[in-house]
Structure formats: structure tokens, C-alpha cells
Amino acid sequence: xxxxxxxxxxxxxxxxxxxxxxxxxxxxxxxxxxxxxxxxxxxxxxxxxxxxxxxxxxxxxxxxxxxxxxxxxxxxxxxxxxxxxxxxxxxxxxxxxxxxxxxxxxxxxxxxxxxxxxxxxxxxxxxxxxxxxxxxxxxxxxxxxxxxxxxxxxxxxxxxxxxxxxxxxxxxxxxxxxxxxxxxxxxxxxxxxxxxxxxxxxxxxxxxxxxxxxxxxxxxxxxxxxxxxxxxxxxxxxxxxxxxxxxxxxxxxxxxxxxxxxxxxxxxxxxxxxxxxxxxxxxxxxxxxxxxxxxxxxxxxxxxxxxxxxxxxxxxxxxxxxxx
Numbered sequence: 381x382x383x384x385x386x387x388x389x390x391x392x393x394x395x396x397x398x399x400x401x402x403x404x405x406x407x408x409x410x411x412x413x414x415x416x417x418x419x420x421x422x423x424x425x426x427x428x429x430x431x432x433x434x435x436x437x438x439x440x441x442x443x444x445x446x447x448x449x450x451x452x453x454x455x456x457x458x459x460x461x462x463x464x465x466x467x468x469x470x471x472x473x474x475x476x477x478x479x480x481x482x483x484x485x486x487x488x489x490x491x492x493x494x495x496x497x498x499x500x501x502x503x504x505x506x507x508x509x510x511x512x513x514x515x516x517x518x519x520x521x522x523x524x525x526x527x528x529x530x531x532x533x534x535x536x537x538x539x540x541x542x543x544x545x546x547x548x549x550x551x552x553x554x555x556x557x558x559x560x561x562x563x564x565x566x567x568x569x570x571x572x573x574x575x576x577x578x579x580x581x582x583x584x585x586x587x588x589x590x591x592x593x594x595x596x597x598x599x600x601x602x603x604x605x606x607x608x609x610x611x612x613x614x615x616x617x618x619x620x621x622x623x624x625x626x627x628x629x630x631x632x633x634x635x636x637x638x639x640x641x642x643x644x645x646x647x648x649x650x651x652x653x654x655x656x657x658x659x660x661x662x663x664x665x666x667x668x669x670x671x672x673x674x675x676x677x678x679x680x681x682x683x684x685x686x687x688x689x690x691x692x693x694x695x696x697x698x699x700x701x702x703x704x
Contacts, residue, residue, distance in 0.1 A: 397650070397680035399673065400608055402600035402659035403688040406666050408593030410492030411436045413696045414469035417490040418445050420702040425464040425486065432456060432476065433468040433521055435490060437619035438663040439640060456480060464488070470521035471495040473528020493696050494561050494591045495522055499529045501585055505556040506530050510583060511549065513538055515571050516560030520620055523560055540567065544574040555582045559589040562620040562662075564627055565598055593662045594621050596690045598628045601659055603689050605632035608657035610649060613638050614668050615661030622661030629657065641668050642675035650679060 414435050421429045427449025434442050434452060442452060450466075456479050459465045464486040467476065471491040480487040491499075505512050512535040516523040527535050538544060549555060557575055559568055568590060575582050588595070605611050611629035615622020615638055622638060629636035634657070639645060650656075656676070660669050676682050 394679065394681040397653070397676060397682050398655040399676065399682050399684045400604040400655060400657045401669070401673075401684060401686045402597070402604050402657065403686050404593070404596045404600060404690055404692045405658075406614075406660040406662070406664050406669060408591070408662040408692070409694040409696045410469055410494060410591070410593070411663050413698065414490040414492070415441060415445070417488055417698060417702060418450055418466050419448065420698065421464055421466055421488055422449050424702060424704075428463060430459040430463050430465040431468065432459070432465055432472065433470065434618075435466065435468050436663040437616045437622075438661075438665070439616060440668060441663065441665060456483075456485075459485065461485070466490050468521065469495070471499065471525030473525055475528060488699055488701060490699075491525070492561070492591070495525070498526055498558055498561065498585075498589050501558055501589075502526060502529045502535065505558070505583070506534055508554075508556075510554045510556040511536065513547070513555055513557040513575060513582070514559070515539075515557060515563065515568055517563075517620060520560065522562065522620070526558070526560070538571060538575075541570045541574040544571065544578055547578070549579070551579060552581065553579065555579050557582055557584050560620070561589055561591040562594050562624065563590055564624045565590055565595055566628075566631070592694065593692065594624070596692060597621065597625060597659065597662065600687070600689045601625050601628045601657070602632060603687050604657035604659070605629040605634040605636075608634050608655045609653040610634065610655075611636040611657040611659070612645070612672065613659055613661065614641065614664040614672060616640060616663065619661045619663050622664070625659055625661060639672070642671040645672070645675055647679055650676075 428451045431450050431452050467489045469492045514535050514537050613625045626636045626638050
């Protein structure tokens, strides 16, 4: 546990606030890699570089890359024939790189390697003639990308345990399950339990599909939330892993708020609050964490404590085409 105690005369006149900062928090290896891919593509090819979908779900990050010359689009058809394009960290359906190749576009795939692992697992299960039950959130880019690795009708999406009862496969059907990488660990365990109860022979991955960063950040929130009156989660509303952190805190019985950055904090939230827990989703940079700490320091005499539940040292290689 690390502690820092600001101690100016001006601060001493403010009410005290204990700030429990979760570790790990913020950027994961997949996000670091995706951002570096866009930056290196800009260096190699020059601006503009097009990016299909937000490279990661964080407005601060996206705006920063846009200022450097990245242009964000939703569909490949919005990319000119002579421009390089980067695919987001969430992954894309197979039809997207196929279309890029047909158009002879220069493209770089920034799909997180842990998402790519799920894609490969899907292909292997289809090769073994198993229908895949995919646990995830409908419409999320990662879900769209993963379901786009197989032919229509070869994968069925379920979002919660109650959905399992609606499946109409025979009990002895050849089935496998896979999961989105950014789900709630607890919720996913419930869905998997329901699947195994209904389909005892269903095949799962050898290792958990939920990525290490998602699991670690949820575990860190479980450590700080019980000791907090309020938990602040820095992240975007369309960030699955950030939303799950809010849910984890609330399940611990603690009120939680999702904020994009410090300006979103309502001073009224601090009324009657002596301890705040602070974390950040995997797409939120540490700069926004320090911004929140500084903002809280304008209203309270902040005592910081960092509670560490795991150490992360994962690093993913960049695509070979950007290593020249």
C-alpha cells in the first residue's frame, strides 16, 4: 500500500477525504498496442490514417489520435482507395479484411491478441462440427467481430443465464461455448453454470476467455469498494469493461458512478462521503486518473492510498508491417 499526504496550509482547512485508488487500473496491453499501432501508422504512412470504429472506447484517446491525423469512420466504404486503414482493438468480421484486400487497401489489424485467440477458438469449434453458444452483449463491436468469424447460423448469442432456458438445442447436441473478453466474471460464471446444467457435454475453452485485464480490474474494485462510500469509475458509456466495474462496485453494496473525466464529477456526490474508491477502465489513460485526483483536491484535503491486488507486465508485439 502506498500513501501520499498533501499537506499545505490551504488544504488543511478543507474536509478530509480518503481516496482508495485501485491497482491495476487503466490501460491494458491490448489498448497500449492499439494506440501505438495508430501512432506508428501515422509515422509510416503519414496523415491521414483512417481507423474503422473507435480504436478503443475512450473519447480522450480518440480525440488525441484525431489531433495527430487519424480519421475515424464506421465502415470500410468510408475509406478512400488510396488511404491506409487500421482496424480497431475490438476485432472485425472476416468480411472486413476480405473487402480491404479486394480493394487493395493498405490495412493494419489492431485487434487485441486475446480477442484474436477467441476468433481462432471459434474456427476450431466449427471445424469440429460444433455449434457455438457465444456469451456476450448484443451489438458490442467485439461480439460483432467474433460472430463474423463464422458463417451465419453457426453461432448463437446469449447475454445472461435466463437466455439459456430459451435455447432449443437437444440436450445431447454438439455444442461449445465462448465468451466476450470484457464481461463480468461473476455474471459469466452464472451463464456457464446454466449452460453446463442444461447441456452437460458442452465444450468450453481450456482457459477463461475473459481477459486478464478485465478480471484484474474487477478484482481490484472488489478490494476497494467495501471500504468506500462511493466508487468512481473512469471510462466511456460504450466501454463494456468500464460498465462492468460499476456493476462490481454496486454488487459490493457501494454506490458507483461512471465518469468520462473529472469535469463530470458533481460536488454534491461528496456530501457525507469520507472515502472514495477510484479506478479506470482498460481504455482510460492514467492522465485522467490524476485529473480526477486533482479535481477532488480542489474540494477536499485528499489522502491517497493505492491498493494493489495484482501486478501486470503483459506486452503484445506490434504487427510486423509496422516494425520496419
